[in-house]
Amino acid sequence: xxxxxxxxxxxxxxxxxxxxxxxxxxxxxxxxxxxxxxxxxxxxxxxxxxxxxxxxxxxxxxxxxxxxxxxxxxxxxxxxxxxxxxxxxxxxxxxxxxxxxxxxxxxxxxxxxxxxxxxxxxxxxxxxxxxxxxxxxxxxxxxxxxxxxxxxxxxxxxxxxxxxxxxxxxxxxxxxxxxxxxxxxxxxxxxxxxxxxxxxxxxxxxxxxxxxxxxxxxxxxxxxxxxxxxxxxxxxxxxxxxxxxxxxxxxxxxxxxxxxxxxxxxxxxxxxxxxxxxxxxxxxxxxxxxxxxxxxxxxxxxxxxxxxxxxxxxxxxxxxxxxxxxxxxxxxxxxxxxxxxxxxxxxxxxxxxxxxxxxxxxx
Amino acid sequence: xxxxxxxxxxxxxxxxxxxxxxxxxxxxxxxxxxxxxxxxxxxxxxxxxxxxxxxxxxxxxxxxxxxxxxxxxxxxxxxxxxxxxxxxxxxxxxxxxxxxxxxxxxxxxxxxxxxxxxxxxxxxxxxxxxxxxxxxxxxxxxxxxxxxxxxxxxxxxxxxxxxxxxxxxxxxxxxxxxxxxxxxxxxxxxxxxxxxxxxxxxxxxxxxxxxxxxxxxxxxxxxxxxxxxxxxxxxxxxxxxxxxxxxxxxxxxxxxxxxxxxxxxxxxxxxxxxxxxxxxxxxxxxxxxxxxxxxxxxxxxxxxxxxxxxxxxxxxxxxxxxxxxxxxxxxxxxxxxxxxxxxxxxxxxxxxxxxxxxxxxxx
Numbered sequence: 001x002x003x004x005x006x007x008x009x010x011x012x013x014x015x016x017x018x019x020x021x022x023x024x025x026x027x028x029x030x031x032x033x034x035x036x037x038x039x040x041x042x043x044x045x046x047x048x049x050x051x052x053x054x055x056x057x058x059x060x061x062x063x064x065x066x067x068x069x070x071x072x073x074x075x076x077x078x079x080x081x082x083x084x085x086x087x088x089x090x091x092x093x094x095x096x097x098x099x100x101x102x103x104x105x106x107x108x109x110x111x112x113x114x115x116x117x118x119x120x121x122x123x124x125x126x127x128x129x130x131x132x133x134x135x136x137x138x139x140x141x142x143x144x145x146x147x148x149x150x151x152x153x154x155x156x157x158x159x160x161x162x163x164x165x166x167x168x169x170x171x172x173x174x175x176x177x178x179x180x181x182x183x184x185x186x187x188x189x190x191x192x193x194x195x196x197x198x199x200x201x202x203x204x205x206x207x208x209x210x211x212x213x214x215x216x217x218x219x220x221x222x223x224x225x226x227x228x229x230x231x232x233x234x235x236x237x238x239x240x241x242x243x244x245x246x247x248x249x250x251x252x253x254x255x256x257x258x259x260x261x262x263x264x265x266x267x268x269x270x271x272x273x274x275x276x277x278x279x280x281x282x283x284x285x286x287x288x289x290x291x292x293x294x295x296x297x298x299x300x301x302x303x304x305x306x307x308x309x310x311x312x313x314x315x316x317x318x319x320x321x322x323x324x325x326x327x328x329x330x331x332x333x334x335x336x337x338x339x340x341x342x343x344x345x346x347x348x349x350x351x352x353x354x355x356x357x358x359x360x361x362x363x
Numbered sequence: 364x365x366x367x368x369x370x371x372x373x374x375x376x377x378x379x380x381x382x383x384x385x386x387x388x389x390x391x392x393x394x395x396x397x398x399x400x401x402x403x404x405x406x407x408x409x410x411x412x413x414x415x416x417x418x419x420x421x422x423x424x425x426x427x428x429x430x431x432x433x434x435x436x437x438x439x440x441x442x443x444x445x446x447x448x449x450x451x452x453x454x455x456x457x458x459x460x461x462x463x464x465x466x467x468x469x470x471x472x473x474x475x476x477x478x479x480x481x482x483x484x485x486x487x488x489x490x491x492x493x494x495x496x497x498x499x500x501x502x503x504x505x506x507x508x509x510x511x512x513x514x515x516x517x518x519x520x521x522x523x524x525x526x527x528x529x530x531x532x533x534x535x536x537x538x539x540x541x542x543x544x545x546x547x548x549x550x551x552x553x554x555x556x557x558x559x560x561x562x563x564x565x566x567x568x569x570x571x572x573x574x575x576x577x578x579x580x581x582x583x584x585x586x587x588x589x590x591x592x593x594x595x596x597x598x599x600x601x602x603x604x605x606x607x608x609x610x611x612x613x614x615x616x617x618x619x620x621x622x623x624x625x626x627x628x629x630x631x632x633x634x635x636x637x638x639x640x641x642x643x644x645x646x647x648x649x650x651x652x653x654x655x656x657x658x659x660x661x662x663x664x665x666x667x668x669x670x671x672x673x674x675x676x677x678x679x680x681x682x683x684x685x686x687x688x689x690x691x692x693x694x695x696x697x698x699x700x701x702x703x704x705x706x707x708x709x710x711x712x713x714x715x716x717x718x719x720x721x722x723x724x725x726x
Contacts, residue, residue: 028682030682204664204681205682212685218686222618227619227621227622227693228655231694255588259587259625263621263622266625300567300585301567305666308677317668318567318571319393319568319571322575326584327591327592330594331594
């Protein structure tokens, strides 16, 4: 999507044909900086320091990390070392392991001299596949917005989203944002309510940034405000992303998603979840079986931002010693989800509907 | 209640016998600072800048604001000007208008020379009445906690609260916190989940501060987390305050309250609202008729806290120019409220039950 009028992906092959350029997301929304990765070590650091984040983008960065390793040294030892180093960069990210397994499976059987070229080719294909999945999610979700727009006689369609399921979390388009970008690019008036998404403020920092750069009208609100807006008829549609969806359609997503789903249900607002097929966990039905990560309390007690003097600084908002808990995700039961927007189409959040859409997975 | 072992109210008559001392709540939890109000203008500023906040405390401050006006000039013009200035300091608070009407009704018929003395006397009585109201709310709500404690065999009763309906929002005891303080003081194990309450963080900054100072176990969570905790059975009871409750039991309170009420309802967690009778608006049935204050977007885009160097600083968490909206309150419909804890007892959130409890008001 666009930044200052220029089209970007979140990562791309450098002009030298082998290094990888990324957008340093730790500087957003305050500074737009491009960072060059020249080694597998650079890729590990980019993932672990969250200069790249979002499950799909982490996977693609890891794939290119393997390519960078092969660029330097195509030996078995180099392949194994790169795999191990990248896997440990973010211990819990599922796409990371998937992308690394995919790369190793492709590269290991090859002659040593053929691995670098094959690695760049496969990493590039993984990136392109991610873009295509997101594009299809967008195309499948677009009619939801178009239908509402047709009823609103030119008034903007108000979409509420939570966290960043935007293009910055993927290679391009995003998941929850893909239908929004497509509607906007088609000239349909759209306005997005952006939950700030405490504690890490991915909505205020990332979603608002990317929507603003692409020219999509939006407004940042506190996570507390969505219920009020829905009661007042100010939300036509909710679209969120997901980190993991069960085979029965329970949705694990950033903490607070469940509360918005409840409010949507209470007010008759359609609540959709946009997801790539690979984020469905076919081994679990009940969302309560998904372990919920508890993160460092400092993310709640401290907030990072730009001071009046222009420095990025962290301030403590709690009294020293105040106990803090930091649950990173919650589960929205399938009964509160109007539908799942996938790269294969929209379906009910149910075991039957998901199985029909992904027969090869649910067999 | 206590701060560093010493008993305080949130405001009191200065040693000079006419000025008013308040705790500057905008400095909490980082600094404990006492501020002196010497004029009605000081009182207006204290209310509008939220150096005092919370419906009951706003009412008492406004009453003393009238007294400060009379201290300076006891004329009809001064009385009217003070009434108008104080009334416009915060648009939503029910107690503000109640206290101002009460003061004007008392003072207007008096000889001009008698108004100052009468104003201080009446303001002092309003403050004392507020303490007594909160004490009774505590006594009436205490059995709710005792009953749960009896079922839990010594395990702590987990109470979730939103915003600050603590003693800092009143003169003493608080409303939602009064039953909690009484349970704790009786030796009943209580633990409080404290919603941080964006955008102004009154939970993280004020409720956690006052609970900590009084020794009540508590944990600060993001506003996003309460639904997850209720799904996991980690909340036994919700108690919140209210800025205005309609004659039919709809509850206007800090933005985000409605979302917690939805989660409580979805999980069978009792959801109580603690309120003094004067916060009931007998002229309105439907909560949607309550105007909702929209505050400055800077409260969302900027967060204030303590830097590593120890300074209180404000940092911007959004990109410059990102549009922001800041709704201060929402309405929780009576159907989601298990009961109202008042100074006269607990009743259903319904027109009939409220009328039975306050026959003189609803006639």
